[in-house]
Amino acid sequence: MKDKLPLILLIVVGFMGLTDRFLPHPAPEHLNQYMRDTLLRIISAFALILGLGNLILRHMNRIRKKSTDWPHSYTLLISFFVASVIGLFGGVAGELWFPTRVGTFDFNITTIYNQMLIPLGASMFSLLAFYMASAAYRSFRARNWLAILLLGSAFIVMLGQVPIGYRISPAIPEISQWIMEVPNTAAKRGIELGITLGVLATFLKILSGIERSWLGSGR
Amino acid sequence: MNLSTDIWVWVGVFLTFCIYSFLYRDNPFYKFGEHLFVGVSNAFTLSFMVHRIIIPILVRPFTEAWRTAGSEGLSAGLFNPYAPSNFLVIIPGVIGCFYFARFIPGLTWLVRIPIALFMGYYVGRSVPAYLEGSVFPQMRGTMLTQASFDPAQGGILGGIFALLVLVGVIGTLTYFFFSKEHKGVVKWGAQTGIVFVMVGFGASFGFTVMARVSLAIGRFIFILRDALGIVT
Amino acid sequence: MNWERLLKIDRRVIFLTMALAIILPLLFPIRLTMGVQRVTRNLFQAVEAIDPARQCLLISTDYTPQTEPENHPMAKALMRHGFARRVPVLVNALYVEGAPLIDQAITEVMGDFNARATSREDSILYGRDIVYLGWQPPPIVPILAMGESITGIYPDDYYGNRTDSLEVMRRIRNYADVGIVVAITPLSSPLWYVQFAQTKYGVKVGAGCTAVCAPDFYPYCATGQLSGMMAGMKGAAEYEELVEQKYRTGGRLKATEGMASQSAAHVLIMVFVILGNVAYFAMRRKS
Amino acid sequence: MRWACILCLLTLPAGWAAAQEGAAVGGAPVETAVAGADAGEAPLGQPAEPAPPAPFPAPAGATARDKPNDGGGAIAIRWQPVPGAMAYRIERAGEDGAFVPVGAASALENAYEDRVEDGVAYRYRVVALGPAGEEGASPATLPARSRPQWFNGDLTGVALSVVAFILVVAWFIRRARRGEQLFVRRIAGLEAVDEAVGRATEMGRPVLYIPGTGRIEDIATVASMNVLGEIAKKTAEFGTPILVPNRDPVVFTVSREVVKGAYTAAGRPDAYDPNSVFFLVENSLAFAAAVDGIMVRERPATNFLLGSFFAESLILAEVGASTGAIQIAGTDQVPQLPFFVVACDYTLMGEELYAASAYLSREPLMLGALKGQDAGKLLFMALLVAGTIFSLITGLDAGWLLSTSGY
Structure with a gap:
């Protein structure tokens, strides 16, 4: 029961998902829609609550145990609670009862998102420009012929990306596009075809119960 | 030079600085930025989850069905899961609560039910999507x-x-x-x-x-x- | 010269020079000319082929402010192109995070056009020439549902208007009336449209993607599943140029301006790679 | 013997062809009505117009039929183009007989799809519009009804290949079950797993396992969960702490069960630390920021980055590399693979990630599935070569066998 029921459920909904695309009839279509748009969405909301509970408890623990950097756990908890109150009771755009405006200063959750999360996310993301430079410097060494291929094609494509490449020779952007269209396409296609086989195999392993690590320990 | 007078712009500049300081090395500014990022971002997700999912597709159909049942009495329509107001939304809610069964000794296995639904459905769905969207056209193109x-x-x-x-x-x-x-x-x-x-x-x-x-x-x-x- | 020292150079030196390479061209701007890639031209042609009387251009966005510098000019260039040709433009956002950005892009481009408009016919009117459908989660749902009815899945637009009350939405019902969907993305939403909308409803799909996704999309451009694409900031700059050459729409060409910093950063990375290899071989010869 | 089965599969294309032809000709219940059989019949209704427009050649061969392979609600109208026409207007008549315009098509098109109610009979006619407003209406088609279909015949090939693959894998699994030894070659990235976990043990530092930043919908995440089970067994045996930060709450619930299960399976349920698997944040960049923090502060000796990764891949991999950790990465997100190859010690590319749990567990049944993957690859290669040779010799396009709807 404890193993079988989840496995049976998994097989049933697995086939439901599998056949969704093959059965255009409204009856299965509606069932699938219900599954995606209502059932699984509601369940995922509960998973989030569980996850947030886990995060809060972990940081409260860190404060209690005075682990390294514990004062920063306060930053996390306070910012979480304050912003949650603003978001939950102030509404998405400040339309609910909790005040999210002082004079001309707006701080509803959408504003907070735009003015705090966006700069944070964009800065984090843009670190990549720097990491790419250091990764290229560190790893693009012509150690063996495979490395030379990697380095060479990266070099040509980088040059083809910018107007200077075009100035050096109009052929460079052409070559770079050829690399993207021929060897790159071939490699990607080969990898993608393999991935599909992996997906199929994973589907079978999970549905046939060969792979059951997800069942965890409660047995 | 034309300095901004918007407080939020300077908040943005400060936070950008906090994150970029990590390029030098780990430091209290980065730690502050990192923890703030996690905290506020979770609050944002929570607010949207509540306002866009929990209330409109779980709470509202149920309370509206309740109200209808109060004024017009029970009818079969209130148990139609596809209807905009129905009592059956309670089922996904209960399944969602199974996640918390983990804390109840003897019932921990119930956690597997929502997991099974998620894994099963999406694993199944991806198979034809990969074949149709990727393998067939790519093979053909090759x-x-x-x-x-x-x-x-x-x-x-x-x-x-x-x-x-x-x-x-x-x-x-x-x-x-x-x-x-x-x-x-x-x-x-x-x-x-x-x-x-x-x-x-x-x-x-x-x-x-x-x-x-x-x-x-x-x-x-x-x-x-x-x-x-x-x-x- | 101490090669070993050069090989083990502190990462922070690289970071600092990189920052300078990006900032200096921004402070002292120059404009560079460039060639146009085939895929960009194909996308431009596909938008040119839309019948303004019957069809619309659907711009689907799922970028967030994080990829704004790349994706935002694409959305604006497409809007400019649509407006210049009087093709109705529909825009949606697949994720809430990017939704306010699109509003800003629409306001800006509409403003540019309307500042030069002389009559009502000449202006860009909301509801007639452009509709911002807003956001419906999760992304897969609107992608599938728009095949049946666009107003069905987007009953209200971003600004809270009933979509079925908008002039253009009376003739644009579903994918059958969409000339092309151009998905502007840092992820793989063009492929979602290919996998879920094109396979089922046969709609044409184009892409505007960050440079990182572009290599992935070339195979789809080759098979014709994607009608064309703008790849990264360069693709956006090329599209800006194409629209500007043909229609003289004016407005800031953001992507074109950023290309100088791009060039500097690219050259810098290449210099680093060369330096690294010179040092590497010098060291190897020594040992 | 093994190849016999694959050979059978190679004959599949013929089967597909037959099936597709069947669907097109007689397989689907199609209600086709050809106009012109009685071309003399006068249209039953005319839209009221003040002055009748000048005549124009009418489109011939207009047909209306249920749109095949859909969920109902659509009728497909086709006609032969009229030279010189500027556009076409499509008109529909219900039971009452009056034709009303329902849509238009450009001069380049010769098909239109009308959205209608299921089960109701409609007749259509196509009006060709001339350059000066002339009109030429085709005779009305016979009535057509739209209805939903149960099976999407366009996908017969896809369905058959799913079935074929299931059979092949099942066959290999049966062989494995009978106790046959199945050979699998060395995969460097996976050979290194023991060494990598061992190194963390020696250094007394934790192992960091990042199950990607995808959701459970991404199958790579499911594959990663399976690998996590195997790696957690190893850390349980070695007594090395493992850290599993999660970005998706649903994945978090799964990975927690997986790790706990692995510790139980390894016979060390007491060593399982409930704090080792934790949820961080849904925003993937906030997640990257927090994981960077973990990397520089907890200094794990080994980082596993297995699953679905997006733009944050290089942020994680470069920061991990700067802390001197051994890094084993793997993803099926092809655009991220180059970054992992450049910044990590070992990279599992695409399919190797899916093979990893079978490889690590060495469980015969799982290896059977792996063999099935290989058979699939052989099939792909054979089809590509055979299709190319066939097309080049005959001048036909073998690829159309692989066409699904929309192309």
């Missing part, structure tokens, strides 16, 4: 036809390139072949494959530099234009 040599589409040279793609795809597939050691013919195939893979990866890397630099440009424009007003 096969050569006489049209590959069509003068209108690059002629002989176009045909040779198409052949190269075919060779590359077969080589790459050979590289991933698990049942044979890379020896003999398989070795040649796999080596061809890895040549294509490495050239492709290099190209991919080179191509990406632009995207990443664009992001940094965006950040610096924010500081130079929005906050300091040095450039327009």
